[in-house]
Amino acid sequence: MRFILDAEQKLFGETLDKLLTEAGTPGVVRDWAAGTHEPGLALWRSLAGAGVLAIAVPEHAGGAGLLPVELVTAFHELGRHGAPGPYVETVAAAVLLDRLGDQPLTGVRGDGPLAAAWLPRIAEGTAVVSLTLPPAVPYALDADTAHLVLTADRQVLHTATPREPYRSLDPARRLFTVVPGDVPASGPAVAVAAAEAYDMGVLVCAAQLVGIGRRLLEVTVEYARTRRQFGRPIGEFQAVKHHLANALVGLEYARPLVHGAALACGSPDFPREVSAAKVAASEAAYTAAKIALQVHGAIGYTDEYDPTLLIRKARTLHTAWGSPTTHRARLITTLTRI
Amino acid sequence: MDLDLSAVEPFRAEVRAWLRAHVPATPLPSLETEEGFAAHRAWERELHAARLAVVSWPREYGGRDATPLEWLVFEEEYYAAGAPGRVGQNGINLLAPTLFQHGTPEQLARILPPMASGEVIWAQAWSEPGAGSDLASLRATATRADDGWLLNGQKTWSSRAAFADRGFGPFRSDPQAERHRGLTYLMFPLDADGITRRPIGRIDGKPAFAELFFDDVFVPDRDVIGRPGEGWRVAMSTTGNERGLTLRSPGRFLAAADRLLELWRAHGDPADTALRDRVADAWIKARAYRLKGFETISRTEDVGAESSINKIFWSELDLALHETALDLLGPDGELAGEWLEGYVFSLAGPIYAGTNEIQRDLIAERVLGLPRTGR
Numbered sequence A: 001m002r003f004i005l006d007a008e009q010k011l012f013g014e015t016l017d018k019l020l021t022e023a024g025t026p027g028v029v030r031d032w033a034a035g036t037h038e039p040g041l042a043l044w045r046s047l048a049g050a051g052v053l054a055i056a057v058p059e060h061a062g063g064a065g066l067l068p069v070e071l072v073t074a075f076h077e078l079g080r081h082g083a084p085g086p087y088v089e090t091v092a093a094a095v096l097l098d099r100l101g102d103q104p105l106t107g108v109r110g111d112g113p114l115a116a117a118w119l120p121r122i123a124e125g126t127a128v129v130s131l132t133l134p135p136a137v138p139y140a141l142d143a144d145t146a147h148l149v150l151t152a153d154r155q156v157l158h159t160a161t162p163r164e165p166y167r168s169l170d171p172a173r174r175l176f177t178v179v180p181g182d183v184p185a186s187g188p189a190v191a192v193a194a195a196e197a198y199d200m201g202v203l204v205c206a207a208q209l210v211g212i213g214r215r216l217l218e219v220t221v222e223y224a225r226t227r228r229q230f231g232r233p234i235g236e237f238q239a240v241k242h243h244l245a246n247a248l249v250g251l252e253y254a255r256p257l258v259h260g261a262a263l264a265c266g267s268p269d270f271p272r273e274v275s276a277a278k279v280a281a282s283e284a285a286y287t288a289a290k291i292a293l294q295v296h297g298a299i300g301y302t303d304e305y306d307p308t309l310l311i312r313k314a315r316t317l318h319t320a321w322g323s324p325t326t327h328r329a330r331l332i333t334t335l336t337r338i
Numbered sequence B: 001m002d003l004d005l006s007a008v009e010p011f012r013a014e015v016r017a018w019l020r021a022h023v024p025a026t027p028l029p030s031l032e033t034e035e036g037f038a039a040h041r042a043w044e045r046e047l048h049a050a051r052l053a054v055v056s057w058p059r060e061y062g063g064r065d066a067t068p069l070e071w072l073v074f075e076e077e078y079y080a081a082g083a084p085g086r087v088g089q090n091g092i093n094l095l096a097p098t099l100f101q102h103g104t105p106e107q108l109a110r111i112l113p114p115m116a117s118g119e120v121i122w123a124q125a126w127s128e129p130g131a132g133s134d135l136a137s138l139r140a141t142a143t144r145a146d147d148g149w150l151l152n153g154q155k156t157w158s159s160r161a162a163f164a165d166r167g168f169g170p171f172r173s174d175p176q177a178e179r180h181r182g183l184t185y186l187m188f189p190l191d192a193d194g195i196t197r198r199p200i201g202r203i204d205g206k207p208a209f210a211e212l213f214f215d216d217v218f219v220p221d222r223d224v225i226g227r228p229g230e231g232w233r234v235a236m237s238t239t240g241n242e243r244g245l246t247l248r249s250p251g252r253f254l255a256a257a258d259r260l261l262e263l264w265r266a267h268g269d270p271a272d273t274a275l276r277d278r279v280a281d282a283w284i285k286a287r288a289y290r291l292k293g294f295e296t297i298s299r300t301e302d303v304g305a306e307s308s309i310n311k312i313f314w315s316e317l318d319l320a321l322h323e324t325a326l327d328l329l330g331p332d333g334e335l336a337g338e339w340l341e342g343y344v345f346s347l348a349g350p351i352y353a354g355t356n357e358i359q360r361d362l363i364a365e366r367v368l369g370l371p372r373t374g375r
């Protein structure tokens, strides 16, 4: 087993980092928040061109095969740059559709077509998908930008129509309740597929959180080296040093859990491993965000400052896809089941 | 590098079977008492006879040339089996790595085999009353004598030095030199002429450490490690071991987290979600520490200053885990037993091996690259 990235996976991450840097992602985020989606959708297509979505889709459906380690590598970069849009949701939907494609369905419209129609488009980046998985994921993120909205409620899969959005702390995240429509599939297989989709969503959300935390630590270290007060860089003050060291400790131990959970994909331990990863990633990223804010002082509290985009996002993802408490409870339930 | 976990399964099975047959059914008396020290020394002998005392060492010194992965697996099995604490740990984890790096072939051949068998148990003598975190301010001296050195001064907080056989540490050999220079790293018998040992009770009263007074203690040249005057460099080369994986392997925390989970199953109140969350966190962190360990041994580059990150993590995990257990036990938490012994031990983790405040400074400066400031 590989507990560190290989050269190709590292290169993949670096390629995405470069792409997201050159795209001027913070500007794209601001446009997205203002309702101008085109730059964000263009970024979506170029990320898909680099393979970010193909690695969530099996080869028989036009993808590169479900590659969990590559996925967490990609989502780490999406996190570092704060790329806007329902990436997590689309990956979860890809897992959901693929799993249902495998199952004999008792649905109104039978099996097949939905997966066959959408998976290749997800892989190539021409379909943006959002979804809800109530109760854990009650809102469809950015459903107004999606070509397909799904809701998997226990044993019933619906296509859905978004209502008016709620505003989030992160203005680049617009959260929609949905009106369930057609039922392309129902039965126990839907619940199983939805559970797997949820776990994959939790995993990539955790990877995104670690990326957010890392980037916030990087920019905050840089800020502490250059911002001067009392005649010296604030990074010379021990209280500041210790804040930043604490942020690093949390992130350094969250990353192996995310990687380890990716390696456990497909094993019965996967749900418990993703819960562990999400708890650690949430706590580490949210802690890093609070430290970033504190060390920046007032500038970190402004709408104009780019790292603020990530500070806000860290808070929203802290409780999205299951709060740390939810995942701790799930973990203990799994571990103490005889 | 790939880690082949299935290839180490036969080794794991061998270790597990041996431990199952040999681990004492009732825990040995505390390592921190004279009686417990002797019992643990006997256990070291037994481990050594099975070539399990120092698996990662070369065969010629009593090891098995185990790979880092095999060593991690050994540790997992060792702690899962509830095997006794390692009375030889300061020699094995702190002195041996220094000798492997700086020792002469003669020193390796003379010192390592009896260390592996538990025949000679070593105590670390670094700290002094005036030199704790600021170790470089140490004042105990080594003065040149015929074919050797004369030690004078005082060391303190030396773990188990009241019962151990030999000690090692840095002494000031050149009083003129600047702080970090002019130190020499020496080994000496704890029962040498001129050494007075005074046991010091730790927080629960057990004589866990000792003060050492040196009055013209003679040490021959062959017991100097590295070159005279280079004691700081020699000493610092082991701090990575002390803070890194070797001193506190993942197996210890995985086993403790599993026991905590058992305790929760047996005594936990499902309505107490705050406590449940702490149990979950202990388990998650033990798991993170294991995965991080695999990551570390998969890397080719030296982890260097990153060992400070490790030290903070395990010491805080250990304390949180044991606190959770005591809270779970409620009114029984204060009663003598293995959880309490573990708790008392864990309380010191943030202090020894370089306090966590010092580690945070090191992380900020050496890993994150913040400006260095005088300490």
Ligand SMILES: Cc1cc2nc3c(=O)[nH]c(=O)nc-3n(C[C@H](O)[C@H](O)[C@H](O)COP(=O)(O)OP(=O)(O)OC[C@H]3O[C@@H](n4cnc5c(N)ncnc54)[C@H](O)[C@@H]3O)c2cc1C
Binding pocket: B123, B124, B125, B126, B127, B131, B132, B133, B134, B156, B157, B158, B159, B160, B209, B348, B351, B352, B353, B354, B355, B356, B357, B358, B375
């Ligand atoms: C259980 C136990 C076992 C030990 N075993 C051994 C042993 O076998 N051999 C041995 O040589 N020593 C041993 N020690 C001693 C240990 O190495 C020292 O306790 C440690 O180095 C700290 O030194 P000190 O106790 O003098 O505390 P001090 O250095 O006086 O520190 C006191 C407090 O001040 C803080 N502080 C100090 N300097 C700074 C700074 N620059 N910035 C911020 N905060 C600072 C410290 O973090 C700490 O919180 C042991 C200690 C314990 C508790």
